[in-house]
Amino acid sequence: MIMDAVRTEALPRAFYDRPVLDVARDLLGRVVVHTTDDGDVAARVTEVEAYAGPDDPGSHAARGRTPRTAVMFGPPGHAYVYFSYGMHWCANLVCGPEGTASAVLLRAGEVVSGLDLARSRRPAARRDVDLARGPARLAAALGLDGAQDGADLCAPTSALRVLDDATASSSRGPGAVVTGPRVGVSGPGGDGELFPWRSWLAGEPTVSAYRVAAPRRRRAGSGASTTTDEESTQ
DNA sequence: GTTCCGATTCCCT
């Protein structure tokens, strides 16, 4: 993809100030850019996941507002970057009206600019399609960490922003967007309800393979290990 | 103060 300097304007806040599922869908195919002293890395978003506020049991906001989740409860158009598993950063984009506490997790992308820098940040990636295949990988490739938590995506000088690229939506035809449920979390309307939490671009090699979060082994001692084995692949 | 567990990834089999 050619990065046209004329089109590097960031999406306006109004883009994020909409229902979370609309924002999630419209983010697909768009390019997120992070500028650092080392340079720019840009990635085309290929997979996202929606988190629909405090009523969403799978959301960090479900337990109410805490110092950690404060950004989610704030105004739209800001980044919510959190640390997970003691080693990974994951990036969300806050959306909906202030107080909604909904956000879109960037699950996967295709690095389209700054490939060398992205490779240096992701030495474990064997192929370029693996550079940003997965939420923590995407954050790593972009060079995102806690320093970007709360960052304003819409400020004129913001280092982190999503480009307002008119070709983004045209690069995906009708039906190119696929949606699927999260596993382990029932929909707001009750068990079994299919809610399009996750959406991705069909046929993209950078879409992360879906895996059910495997219950990790308890700390030594707990003999009764009821392993709930469930497998699911897309 | 202490314990539990996670919106994951990597490496080995």
Added chain:
DNA sequence: GGGAATCGGAACC
């Protein structure tokens, strides 16, 4: 396909 690595937030006592 399975297990280990690793640390901070939030719940619990």
